[in-house]
Amino acid sequence: MERRQFLGSLAAASLIPRYAFAQNTPQRLLASVHRQQILPASYPDTEMWSFGSTFPGPLLRARQGDRLAIAVENALPQPTAVHWHGLRLDNAMDGVPGVTQQPIPVGGTFDYEFALPDAGTYWYHSHAKSMEQIERGLYGPLIIDESDAPDVDQDITIVVDDIRLEQDGTITGFDNFHDLSHAGRIGNLWLANGQIDPAYPLKRGERVRIRLISAANARVFTLGVQGLEGWVVALDGMPLADPQALPDELVLAPAQRMDLIVDVTTDQNEAFLITFERDGGYAIAHFPVSGPAAAARSGRVILPPNPDYPIDLVQARTATLLIEGGAMGGMRAARVDGEQLDARSLAGRGLFWALNGIAGRPETPLLDLSLGESARIGMANNTAFPHAMHLHGMHFSDVLPDGSLGPLRDTLLLNPQETREIAFQAHNPGNWLFHCHMLAHHQAGMGTWIRVSA
Ligand code: C2O
Ligand code: CU
Numbered sequence: 001m002e003r004r005q006f007l008g009s010l011a012a013a014s015l016i017p018r019y020a021f022a023q024n025t026p027q028r029l030l031a032s033v034h035r036q037q038i039l040p041a042s043y044p045d046t047e048m049w050s051f052g053s054t055f056p057g058p059l060l061r062a063r064q065g066d067r068l069a070i071a072v073e074n075a076l077p078q079p080t081a082v083h084w085h086g087l088r089l090d091n092a093m094d095g096v097p098g099v100t101q102q103p104i105p106v107g108g109t110f111d112y113e114f115a116l117p118d119a120g121t122y123w124y125h126s127h128a129k130s131m132e133q134i135e136r137g138l139y140g141p142l143i144i145d146e147s148d149a150p151d152v153d154q155d156i157t158i159v160v161d162d163i164r165l166e167q168d169g170t171i172t173g174f175d176n177f178h179d180l181s182h183a184g185r186i187g188n189l190w191l192a193n194g195q196i197d198p199a200y201p202l203k204r205g206e207r208v209r210i211r212l213i214s215a216a217n218a219r220v221f222t223l224g225v226q227g228l229e230g231w232v233v234a235l236d237g238m239p240l241a242d243p244q245a246l247p248d249e250l251v252l253a254p255a256q257r258m259d260l261i262v263d264v265t266t267d268q269n270e271a272f273l274i275t276f277e278r279d280g281g282y283a284i285a286h287f288p289v290s291g292p293a294a295a296a297r298s299g300r301v302i303l304p305p306n307p308d309y310p311i312d313l314v315q316a317r318t319a320t321l322l323i324e325g326g327a328m329g330g331m332r333a334a335r336v337d338g339e340q341l342d343a344r345s346l347a348g349r350g351l352f353w354a355l356n357g358i359a360g361r362p363e364t365p366l367l368d369l370s371l372g373e374s375a376r377i378g379m380a381n382n383t384a385f386p387h388a389m390h391l392h393g394m395h396f397s398d399v400l401p402d403g404s405l406g407p408l409r410d411t412l413l414l415n416p417q418e419t420r421e422i423a424f425q426a427h428n429p430g431n432w433l434f435h436c437h438m439l440a441h442h443q444a445g446m447g448t449w450i451r452v453s454a
Contacts, residue, residue: 057140091430120237162187184218227271
């Protein structure tokens with residue numbers, strides 16, 4: 001396995017000790033500026049913005065059915081807010097400035113507290129100036145344990161990211177028109193839990209749960225696992241009723257998660273988590289394998305289901321979403337706050353994308369639903385770029401070509417020129433954002449919302 005640096009002159013990365021997660025859920029989460037070595041040791045360190053003075057932020061862990069109470073204190077130079085991505089939580093705790101709360105001012109605190117109806121793999125991140133704040137490091141993993149968790153030897157969380165760093169270790173260049181109008185901010189260094197190619201030791205024969213979370217700003221990762229065999233058991237936190245054997249390629253769009261349960265089957269001394277790039281596969285994390293063999297387990301694992309909100313496809317309210325804009329997209333005009341603007345004036349405001357002809361969050365929701373109603377949204381990606389559409393507060397299924405429902409997700413990847421349909425039951429009251437999780441696209445216009453009235 002070859003390893004490579006994106007930054008041409010970097011020396012080979014040395015192995016960095018395993019990222020130590022906090023053991024307990026802190027009752028207080030400080031958002032602040034700190035310095036951390038991200039580039040190899042011979043390079044300068046980096047000013048990061050982070051939760052709990054560590055990047056990524058501490059692993060927050062709780063039990064399904066519990067409540068989580070966290071006071072977020074803002075010691076950053078900007079207002080912020082925390083979104084608990086993928087949780088089907090109380091709307092007032094969703095962390096979206098201007099929609100569910102006022103931003104937490106510099107020096108201020110916001111008390112988040114909510115119930116945890118679902119088990120699974122989630123993450124938390126800033127939802128204020130998120131293209132900048134997430135890139136600077138304001139995110140962390142959030143795990144909700146099943147009361148009846150599967151029997152595994154290790155449970156490893158790996159947050160993958162691609163950060164864009166200068167050789168002097170700085171993070172700069174926000175709001176540039178190229179990122180806003182093309183694929184978004186693509187990084188030049190792959191990180192797993194904030195490190196270059198970290199090591200997670202395994203024993204031969206062990207059964208391991210690997211939770212993959214993408215905190216990438218815009219990159220769509222194509223990942224692969226070498227030396228481990230098993231199943232994909234959950235997507236975006238939600239258990240799969242029919243886990244699939246681990247495929248060669250795992251596509252992980254920004255904000256998506258994937259839980260794997262794998263057995264250490266290699267006869268080599270290392271297994272790998274690989275990112276596939278145009279010119280080959282590169283290790284993004286690796287797993288030194290040693291003996292003696294643990295007691296091998298056999299058989300597929302099916303995680304216990306989370307609460308189910310059945311979808312009524314026949315009675316469902318419908319909406320369509322036309323995704324337009326971006327470079328090579330030919331979008332001529334869009335409405336902004338009720339005013340029709342041509343492409344030049346849109347660009348002048350940093351807007352390059354539109355949903356149904358509107359750039360930026362509209363005054364009226366895409367759908368105005370009553371609690372318990374089902375909804376279907378047909379989406380057409382009429383652009384030259386992929387988009388990762390994320391709905392807050394509720395998971396959806398994609399409606400497959402044969403009319404059946406695919407697995408529940410909270411973020412769906414639409415490839416260029418692709419058409420997809422999603423469906424969900426409006427079981428959670430509130431105003432919920434529906435936006436592209438390529439953060440540059442969201443900033444440059446790709447966001448709408450859905451209202452669910454109790
Ligand atoms: Cu992961 Cu609107 O966010
Ligand atoms: Cu997008």
